[in-house]
Amino acid sequence: MIELQAVERRFQVGDEIVHGLRGVSLSIADGDYLSIMGPSGSGKSTLLNILGLLDRPDAGHYRLEGTETTTQDEEARAGLRQHHIGFVFQAFHLIPRLTAAQNIALPMTLAGVAPAQRERRVAEVLQAMGLSDRARHTPNQLSGGQRQRVAIGRAIVMQPQVLLADEPTGNLDQHSGGEVIKVLEQLNDQGITLIVVTHDPAIGARARRRIRMLDGAIESDQ
Amino acid sequence: MRTLDLISMTGGAVRGQRMRSLLTGLGIAVGIAAVVLLTAIGEGIQRFVLNEFTQFGTNLLAITPGKTGTMGMSGAVVSNVRPLSLEDADAVRALPKVRAVVPMIQGNAAVEHASRSRRTMVLGVNGEVPQVWQMHAALGRFLPQDPPRRARAYAVLGSKLRDELFGTRTPLGERIRIGGESYRVIGVMASKGQMLGFDLDDTVFIPVARAMAMFDRESLMEIDLLYTPGVRADRIAREVHTVMLRRHGEEDFTITTQDQMLDVLGSVLDVLTMAVGALGGISLLVGGVGILTIMTIAVKERTAEIGLLRALGARRRQVLSLFLAEAVLLAVLGGVAGLVVGAGGAWLLGWLIPALPTHLAWDFTLLALVVAAAIGTLAGVVPALQAARLDPVTALRDE
Numbered sequence: 053m054i055e056l057q058a059v060e061r062r063f064q065v066g067d068e069i070v071h072g073l074r075g076v077s078l079s080i081a082d083g084d085y086l087s088i089m090g091p092s093g094s095g096k097s098t099l100l101n102i103l104g105l106l107d108r109p110d111a112g113h114y115r116l117e118g119t120e121t122t123t124q125d126e127e128a129r130a131g132l133r134q135h136h137i138g139f140v141f142q143a144f145h146l147i148p149r150l151t152a153a154q155n156i157a158l159p160m161t162l163a164g165v166a167p168a169q170r171e172r173r174v175a176e177v178l179q180a181m182g183l184s185d186r187a188r189h190t191p192n193q194l195s196g197g198q199r200q201r202v203a204i205g206r207a208i209v210m211q212p213q214v215l216l217a218d219e220p221t222g223n224l225d226q227h228s229g230g231e232v233i234k235v236l237e238q239l240n241d242q243g244i245t246l247i248v249v250t251h252d253p254a255i256g257a258r259a260r261r262r263i264r265m266l267d268g269a270i271e272s273d274q
Numbered sequence: 275m276r277t278l279d280l281i282s283m284t285g286g287a288v289r290g291q292r293m294r295s296l297l298t299g300l301g302i303a304v305g306i307a308a309v310v311l312l313t314a315i316g317e318g319i320q321r322f323v324l325n326e327f328t329q330f331g332t333n334l335l336a337i338t339p340g341k342t343g344t345m346g347m348s349g350a351v352v353s354n355v356r357p358l359s360l361e362d363a364d365a366v367r368a369l370p371k372v373r374a375v376v377p378m379i380q381g382n383a384a385v386e387h388a389s390r391s392r393r394t395m396v397l398g399v400n401g402e403v404p405q406v407w408q409m410h411a412a413l414g415r416f417l418p419q420d421p422p423r424r425a426r427a428y429a430v431l432g433s434k435l436r437d438e439l440f441g442t443r444t445p446l447g448e449r450i451r452i453g454g455e456s457y458r459v460i461g462v463m464a465s466k467g468q469m470l471g472f473d474l475d476d477t478v479f480i481p482v483a484r485a486m487a488m489f490d491r492e493s494l495m496e497i498d499l500l501y502t503p504g505v506r507a508d509r510i511a512r513e514v515h516t517v518m519l520r521r522h523g524e525e526d527f528t529i530t531t532q533d534q535m536l537d538v539l540g541s542v543l544d545v546l547t548m549a550v551g552a553l554g555g556i557s558l559l560v561g562g563v564g565i566l567t568i569m570t571i572a573v574k575e576r577t578a579e580i581g582l583l584r585a586l587g588a589r590r591r592q593v594l595s596l597f598l599a600e601a602v603l604l605a606v607l608g609g610v611a612g613l614v615v616g617a618g619g620a621w622l623l624g625w626l627i628p629a630l631p632t633h634l635a636w637d638f639t640l641l642a643l644v645v646a647a648a649i650g651t652l653a654g655v656v657p658a659l660q661a662a663r664l665d666p667v668t669a670l671r672d673e
């Protein structure tokens with residue numbers, strides 16, 4: 053369960069204050085499927101960063117699984133990110149010198165999970181992403197769609213409750229983009245809360261709940 | 275994060291930029307190699323010199339006339355200096371811990387045999403030279419233990435003098451003239467080679483009283499005494515001092531123990547080795563700056579990666595240790611390479627130029643490695659802190 057209450061986020065740019073988010077309130081049930089759309093600069097990424105505990109609201113409250121996060125220190129927030137949230141980025145953000153398997157294993161490596169347990173879980177994830185035969189390939193040996201599937205694998209390897217995807221198909225062609233969306237929707241079918249920021253109306257329309265943002269505020273929520 | 279994973283991730287990052295890591299490590303490698311090689315040479319020279327000084331035996335103490343070293347007035351009191359006599363030598367010989375005593379006077383004279391003549395160093399000594407100076411006759415025997423005042427006119431030749439005067443013929447039993455007086459050759463010394471510029475083989479040894487008469491000198495130049503091993507040098511020096519003071523009434527002599535000499539020499543050479551090590555240290559510093567530069571660049575290049583790690587739950591501390599470990603790894607790899615090159619170079623140098631002794635100074639070598647790791651840490655701290663302080667959102671946006 054995600055609960056945002058009157059969340060404000062302001063940025064100082066020179067002498068000016070830019071409003072990233074103005075009083076956003078939003079609750080998202082476990083297992084829901086949301087799309088967030090809206091023009092560029094409307095605050096979609098800012099919202100996602102706050103949901104992902106990468107950024108802090110300047111005002112308002114954010115409760116994740118009933119825990120108030122706005123007062124937590126960086127250490128605690130990093131722990132929540134580690135275990136409860138998965139990120140998928142437009143630019144994939146794979147580490148080029150690591151293989152697909154190592155990239156997927158990265159969150160477990162950082163968390164200090166034992167190698168044997170890690171390998172078992174990574175094999176499962178590779179299988180689920182249809183990448184078993186690519187385990188030892190490095191990112192530059194993979195297609196865009198495959199890269200994004202490695203990134204999704206990395207996002208879910210710790211079995212988080214929430215999956216945040218910021219324009220996950222932005223760097224992909226129609227076909228690979230469609231495949232990636234299908235993978236994400238499968239994960240949502242298995243119970244993960246899926247939040248996708250997108251420019252593509254066709255993709256946005258597939259979500260159960262569609263949110264439109266404008267100028268840092270939620271314009272519509274259907 | 276597990277230590278093994280930290281090492282393998284760090285190793286991966288270093289391997290990922292093979293050429294750059296190589297060049298960065300090279301900076302440290304050159305420094306370490308310089309330290310290892312230079313200190314090996316320094317240590318080798320130190321051993322060489324100390325060896326030169328102890329080749330005439332250890333547990334030695336020398337008495338010389340005149341007081342030196344106190345207020346620099348040795349010249350002023352020269353008129354009051356009583357000569358260092360054979361009786362003085364006998365007096366110190368009577369001390370219980372003294373094993374042997376060599377009264378010594380040195381000069382130059384022409385040595386003649388048949389039609390050949392050669393000016394050489396003449397050493398007036400006694401029969402205890404083999405014991406005290408660790409010099410032995412290779413042919414025949416050294417001077418006998420005659421009473422000093424009634425010593426027979428025997429001479430022992432240095433090996434070079436023997437070659438010059440007799441060639442390959444045996445000189446034993448032959449008569450030679452030294453400073454116009456006739457001596458019988460009873461022995462030839464084993465070759466000792468050069469020491470600090472003196473050719474120890476171009477000498478002739480004759481009884482000390484005869485040499486004093488020949489050079490018309492009242493005083494010995496030096497009394498060398500050998501004391502029982504295990505006795506402290508300063509204790510024996512004190513006893514000798516007491517005896518000499520009683521005989522002379524005032525302190526118109528100087529006592530030098532070999533320990534003092536070696537101490538002075540050792541500290542001079544230590545400074546030399548350290549200076550040479552410091553020189554290598556400067557190149558280490560340059561290597562450290564190289565690591566600082568490369569790590570700063572790496573943090574800039576991998577900003578998005580740092581953002582990603584934070585998004586995946588990495589703590590600031592983890593990011594810090596990843597980059598710090600990378601800097602230390604670069605430094606230590608460079609250090610090990612430098613150690614191998616330096617040690618190999620020292621070995622090669624010893625092999626190519628046997629006269630230049632090298633000796634691996636292990637303490638300096640280990641210190642150099644520790645310093646390399648420390649430099650890696652120091653050079654890595656600032657970039658690693660930069661990495662750890664990055665805001666994840668800003669970092670992720672970096673492309």
Ligand SMILES: Nc1ncnc2c1ncn2[C@@H]1O[C@H](COP(=O)(O)OP(=O)(O)O)[C@@H](O)[C@H]1O
Pocket residue numbers: 063064065070071072090091092093094095096097098099
């Ligand atoms: N770090 C920042 N510094 C200054 N302004 C920012 C920063 N991040 C976002 N903004 C501003 O906040 C607004 C919302 O940005 P963003 O959430 O990235 O929009 P979107 O993802 O919808 O395109 C924009 O006006 C943007 O310029």
Ligand SMILES: [Mg+2]
Pocket residue numbers: 096097098
């Ligand atoms: Mg955006």
